[in-house]
Amino acid sequence: MQKLSDILKTWLPAQWDALLQQYLPAAVLTDNFWSGRPGPCPVCGGNDRFTFDNKNGRGDWVCRRCNDGSPMAGDGIQLVCRVNRISYLELEAQLLGNAAPLVPQARPATAQRVAGRMSPEAKLLRVTKQWEHAKPLQAGDHAMRYLATRVPGLRAPRPVALRLAVQAYWHERAQIGRFPTIVAQFLLPDGRMATVHRTSLDPALPVKATVVSADGEILDAKRNDVSALPLSGGAVRLMPPRDGVLGVTEGLETAYAAHMLFGVPTWYCLNRVLLSKFVVPDGFGIHTVHIFADFDAVDPKTGKSPGMADALTLAKRLRAEGFKVQVHRPKIRGTDFCDEWKTSRQLGAITPAPMTA
Ligand SMILES: [Zn+2]
Structure with missing residues (x-):
């Protein structure tokens, strides 16, 4: 009869990885x-x-x-036995009794791939830990310098929904690098945290990180972590609503730019689809919602500007729910309010619209 110890002698590192993938809890x-x-x-x-x-490699x-x-110290077999509180013989029986051989799998490279293996509890633990391990923003830190670069002249309450951490960026099987990372807390209407959104920053300059994989692919500096709960309805609550008035945008930078242009406290929903699904939470006394749309170029397939179309979908639903709604769009097609704020500053024509409730 075949012995596990003989088989292990032939194992490649990927097979050891596969063993850990298969027999250790996702939370580990x-x-x-x-x-x-x-x-x-x-x-x-x-x-x-x-x-x-x-x-x-074992x-x-x-x-x-x-x-x-x-x-x-030990190898993967010892780790699996110890974590699962089983003996070597028990694990051997399980591995050899397995009709299918252990198939090497890729390491969890992306949040999505990790997510496929994780229980809802493990996902919640994962995003909660990222949030708790990140530090509140402070004047002059890397996140604040980045935001001041993207939205020049930015003045806003210090965001309690944003934190700063140094995080590894993983792609395929490799750690691409470690970057200062803005960690944003995404909350559902009932106040539960559903995910954290991460923006990787250049380690030296106040700009987004340039993340390049080993084979030269440019990777997105902005991404969500795993979703502990469905994201529909939620937002990053960047600043407290005022006098029952709240603005919403797709992105972090456009939220701040709209805040500077219109004086409206603004949250952001991460993307246009989530913007279209935003739900006004109870408890803030919100009666008026300003929707600051991205004025995307027209999609030839639909004949619509995607950002505008989703903003109008949200407006229609919120009006039906009894809210006063105003949709704003930048003056120039193909721009967002971040562009508009920069242009207005360059022109010296800064006349924030008065806030009307
Ligand atoms: Zn230990």
């Missing part, structure tokens, strides 16, 4: 785990005592306290 298999940074031990806890160093790890408080 975080970006932090795969990146080999110190973190909590999946067996004995703590904060930073455990490192997945994979030094022999799922290798080391923990400072796993041996009754003393250091311990």
Whole structure:
């Protein structure tokens, strides 16, 4: 009879990865785990005592306290046994009894791929941890400098819905880099956090990071993490509504630009589809909603400007729900309010429209 120890001698690193993928809980298999940074031990806890160093390509790890408080190291088989509290013989029986061989899988490269393996509880834990580990913004920090570059002259309340962290950027199997990252808290109408949206910044300059994969693909500096809950209806609550009036936009920068142009406290919904599904939360006394649309170029397939079309969809629904609604669009097709704010500043024609409730 075949023995597991003989099979393991032939295993490639990808097969060790596959073993961990298959037999460790998704909550253990975080970006932090795969990146080999110190973190909590999946067996004995703590904060930073455990490192997945994979030094022999056999799922290798080391923990400072796993041996009754003393250091311990092992391979992927030992880790799977310890985390799942099963013996080597039990795992061997399971692996050899498996009709299908262990198929090497790609590492979870993107939030979407991670998401496929995660329970709703693990997803919520993952986004909550990212939020809790990020720091509140402070005057002059990297996030504030970025925002001041995108929206020159920006004056707004310090955002409690934005934080700053240094995060690894993963793509396919590789960590592309570590970037200062704006972490935005996306809340549903009932106040539950559904995801965090991340904007990776250049480590030196106050601009978005240029993220390039190993094969030269330019990757998006902005992306959501996993969705712990469906995102429909939610927004990033950038500033408190005032006197029952709230503005909404697709993006972070356009929210601030619209705030500067119109003096309206503004939230953002991440994209036009979510903007069209925005739900006004109870408890703020909101009676008037300003929709600041992106004036996208016309889509030849639909004959419509997508940003405008979704803004009008939202306006129609909110009016039917009894809200006073005003739709605003930039003067020039193919621009958004961020462009409009910059242009108006350059022209020196800054006349914020008075806010009417
Ligand atoms: Zn341990």
